[in-house]
Amino acid sequence: MSDDALIIYEEEIVRIDSLLTKLLKGAEAKCALLVDKDGHLITRQGFTHSLDTTALAALLAGSFASTREIARLVGETEFSVLFHQGRKDHIHMSIVGERSILVVIFDDRTTIGMVRLYAKETSVELAKIFSSLGDRSQSEQPKVSADFVASAGDKLDDIFKD
Numbered sequence: 001m002s003d004d005a006l007i008i009y010e011e012e013i014v015r016i017d018s019l020l021t022k023l024l025k026g027a028e029a030k031c032a033l034l035v036d037k038d039g040h041l042i043t044r045q046g047f048t049h050s051l052d053t054t055a056l057a058a059l060l061a062g063s064f065a066s067t068r069e070i071a072r073l074v075g076e077t078e079f080s081v082l083f084h085q086g087r088k089d090h091i092h093m094s095i096v097g098e099r100s101i102l103v104v105i106f107d108d109r110t111t112i113g114m115v116r117l118y119a120k121e122t123s124v125e126l127a128k129i130f131s132s133l134g135d136r137s138q139s140e141q142p143k144v145s146a147d148f149v150a151s152a153g154d155k156l157d158d159i160f161k162d
Helices: 010-027 053-073 112-139 146-160
Strands: 031-036 041-046 081-085 089-096 100-107
Touching: 010 031, 010 041, 010 100, 010 112, 031 053, 041 053, 053 081, 053 089, 053 100, 089 112, 100 112
Parallel strands: none
Antiparallel strands: 031 041, 031 100, 081 089, 089 100
Protein backbone atom coordinates (compact mmCIF):
# COMPACT_ATOMS: atom_id res chain seq x y z
CA MET A 1 0.00 0.00 0.00
CA SER A 2 1.40 3.38 -0.96
CA ASP A 3 1.85 6.22 1.50
CA ASP A 4 -1.01 8.15 -0.07
CA ALA A 5 -3.42 5.21 0.10
CA LEU A 6 -6.76 6.18 1.52
CA ILE A 7 -8.96 3.90 3.56
CA ILE A 8 -12.66 4.59 3.03
CA TYR A 9 -14.97 3.23 5.69
CA GLU A 10 -18.54 2.06 5.13
CA GLU A 11 -20.03 5.16 6.76
CA GLU A 12 -18.20 7.37 4.26
CA ILE A 13 -19.30 5.21 1.33
CA VAL A 14 -22.91 5.70 2.50
CA ARG A 15 -22.34 9.47 2.60
CA ILE A 16 -20.66 9.43 -0.82
CA ASP A 17 -23.46 7.34 -2.34
CA SER A 18 -26.01 9.77 -0.91
CA LEU A 19 -24.17 12.69 -2.55
CA LEU A 20 -24.03 10.86 -5.89
CA THR A 21 -27.74 10.08 -5.70
CA LYS A 22 -28.51 13.74 -4.99
CA LEU A 23 -26.32 14.72 -7.96
CA LEU A 24 -28.17 12.31 -10.26
CA LYS A 25 -31.58 13.58 -9.22
CA GLY A 26 -30.64 17.25 -9.44
CA ALA A 27 -28.84 17.01 -12.76
CA GLU A 28 -31.22 14.39 -14.17
CA ALA A 29 -28.21 12.28 -15.17
CA LYS A 30 -28.09 8.55 -15.84
CA CYS A 31 -25.27 7.49 -13.54
CA ALA A 32 -22.30 8.69 -11.55
CA LEU A 33 -19.04 6.97 -10.68
CA LEU A 34 -16.29 7.90 -8.29
CA VAL A 35 -12.92 6.60 -9.48
CA ASP A 36 -9.48 6.96 -7.93
CA LYS A 37 -6.65 8.27 -10.12
CA ASP A 38 -5.20 4.75 -10.30
CA GLY A 39 -8.34 3.58 -12.11
CA HIS A 40 -10.09 1.76 -9.28
CA LEU A 41 -13.83 2.19 -8.93
CA ILE A 42 -14.66 3.58 -5.48
CA THR A 43 -18.45 3.58 -5.83
CA ARG A 44 -21.22 4.11 -8.35
CA GLN A 45 -24.87 5.14 -8.41
CA GLY A 46 -27.60 5.17 -11.03
CA PHE A 47 -28.15 3.01 -14.09
CA THR A 48 -24.84 1.17 -14.41
CA HIS A 49 -26.13 -2.36 -15.10
CA SER A 50 -25.27 -2.17 -18.80
CA LEU A 51 -21.78 -0.74 -18.21
CA ASP A 52 -18.52 -2.52 -17.50
CA THR A 53 -17.75 -0.08 -14.70
CA THR A 54 -14.42 -1.71 -13.84
CA ALA A 55 -13.05 -1.25 -17.36
CA LEU A 56 -14.67 2.18 -17.63
CA ALA A 57 -13.01 3.32 -14.39
CA ALA A 58 -9.57 2.26 -15.64
CA LEU A 59 -10.07 3.94 -19.01
CA LEU A 60 -11.36 7.17 -17.48
CA ALA A 61 -8.35 7.37 -15.17
CA GLY A 62 -6.11 6.75 -18.17
CA SER A 63 -7.88 9.52 -20.04
CA PHE A 64 -7.16 11.92 -17.20
CA ALA A 65 -3.53 10.81 -17.04
CA SER A 66 -2.99 11.47 -20.74
CA THR A 67 -4.82 14.79 -20.50
CA ARG A 68 -2.54 15.78 -17.61
CA GLU A 69 0.43 15.34 -19.94
CA ILE A 70 -1.30 17.38 -22.65
CA ALA A 71 -1.91 20.12 -20.08
CA ARG A 72 1.74 20.06 -19.08
CA LEU A 73 2.83 20.40 -22.71
CA VAL A 74 0.72 23.54 -23.16
CA GLY A 75 1.85 25.07 -19.87
CA GLU A 76 -1.02 24.09 -17.57
CA THR A 77 -0.64 22.01 -14.43
CA GLU A 78 -3.82 20.04 -15.12
CA PHE A 79 -7.19 20.28 -16.83
CA SER A 80 -9.61 19.70 -13.96
CA VAL A 81 -12.72 19.05 -16.08
CA LEU A 82 -13.16 16.89 -19.18
CA PHE A 83 -16.25 16.51 -21.31
CA HIS A 84 -16.96 13.93 -23.99
CA GLN A 85 -20.01 14.46 -26.18
CA GLY A 86 -21.59 11.55 -28.01
CA ARG A 87 -24.68 11.20 -30.15
CA LYS A 88 -26.93 10.19 -27.26
CA ASP A 89 -24.74 9.89 -24.16
CA HIS A 90 -22.20 12.31 -22.77
CA ILE A 91 -19.55 12.07 -20.06
CA HIS A 92 -18.52 14.82 -17.67
CA MET A 93 -15.39 14.15 -15.57
CA SER A 94 -13.90 16.34 -12.88
CA ILE A 95 -11.08 16.04 -10.38
CA VAL A 96 -12.11 15.75 -6.74
CA GLY A 97 -9.34 16.65 -4.34
CA GLU A 98 -5.98 15.14 -5.06
CA ARG A 99 -6.88 11.55 -5.75
CA SER A 100 -10.26 10.93 -7.33
CA ILE A 101 -12.38 11.62 -10.38
CA LEU A 102 -16.12 12.25 -10.40
CA VAL A 103 -17.73 10.88 -13.56
CA VAL A 104 -21.28 11.72 -14.63
CA ILE A 105 -22.90 10.02 -17.62
CA PHE A 106 -25.96 11.79 -18.98
CA ASP A 107 -28.07 12.15 -22.10
CA ASP A 108 -30.04 14.93 -23.81
CA ARG A 109 -32.71 15.01 -21.08
CA THR A 110 -30.44 17.48 -19.28
CA THR A 111 -27.77 20.04 -20.17
CA ILE A 112 -24.04 20.20 -19.60
CA GLY A 113 -24.67 23.32 -17.51
CA MET A 114 -26.88 21.45 -15.07
CA VAL A 115 -24.41 18.60 -14.84
CA ARG A 116 -21.50 21.00 -14.25
CA LEU A 117 -23.42 22.85 -11.54
CA TYR A 118 -24.34 19.73 -9.59
CA ALA A 119 -20.97 18.08 -10.18
CA LYS A 120 -19.18 21.13 -8.77
CA GLU A 121 -21.39 21.16 -5.65
CA THR A 122 -20.88 17.43 -5.20
CA SER A 123 -17.11 17.75 -5.66
CA VAL A 124 -16.90 20.28 -2.85
CA GLU A 125 -18.76 17.93 -0.49
CA LEU A 126 -16.71 14.92 -1.59
CA ALA A 127 -13.49 16.87 -0.99
CA LYS A 128 -14.63 17.51 2.58
CA ILE A 129 -15.20 13.79 3.10
CA PHE A 130 -11.79 12.92 1.67
CA SER A 131 -10.13 15.58 3.80
CA SER A 132 -11.66 14.12 6.96
CA LEU A 133 -10.56 10.64 5.86
CA GLY A 134 -7.01 11.87 5.38
CA ASP A 135 -7.05 13.42 8.85
CA ARG A 136 -8.40 10.18 10.32
CA SER A 137 -5.84 7.96 8.60
CA GLN A 138 -3.00 10.24 9.79
CA SER A 139 -4.21 10.02 13.39
CA GLU A 140 -4.60 6.23 13.15
CA GLN A 141 -1.01 5.68 12.00
CA PRO A 142 0.78 3.50 14.53
CA LYS A 143 3.44 5.34 16.50
CA VAL A 144 6.76 3.50 16.51
CA SER A 145 9.38 4.51 19.04
CA ALA A 146 13.04 4.89 18.18
CA ASP A 147 13.85 2.24 20.81
CA PHE A 148 11.60 -0.26 19.04
CA VAL A 149 13.22 0.45 15.68
CA ALA A 150 16.71 0.01 17.13
CA SER A 151 15.71 -3.19 18.92
CA ALA A 152 14.11 -4.62 15.79
CA GLY A 153 17.21 -3.74 13.77
CA ASP A 154 19.44 -5.51 16.30
CA LYS A 155 17.26 -8.61 16.23
CA LEU A 156 17.32 -8.71 12.42
CA ASP A 157 21.09 -8.35 12.50
CA ASP A 158 21.28 -11.31 14.89
CA ILE A 159 19.06 -13.44 12.63
CA PHE A 160 21.06 -12.79 9.47
CA LYS A 161 24.56 -13.08 10.97
CA ASP A 162 26.69 -15.94 9.75
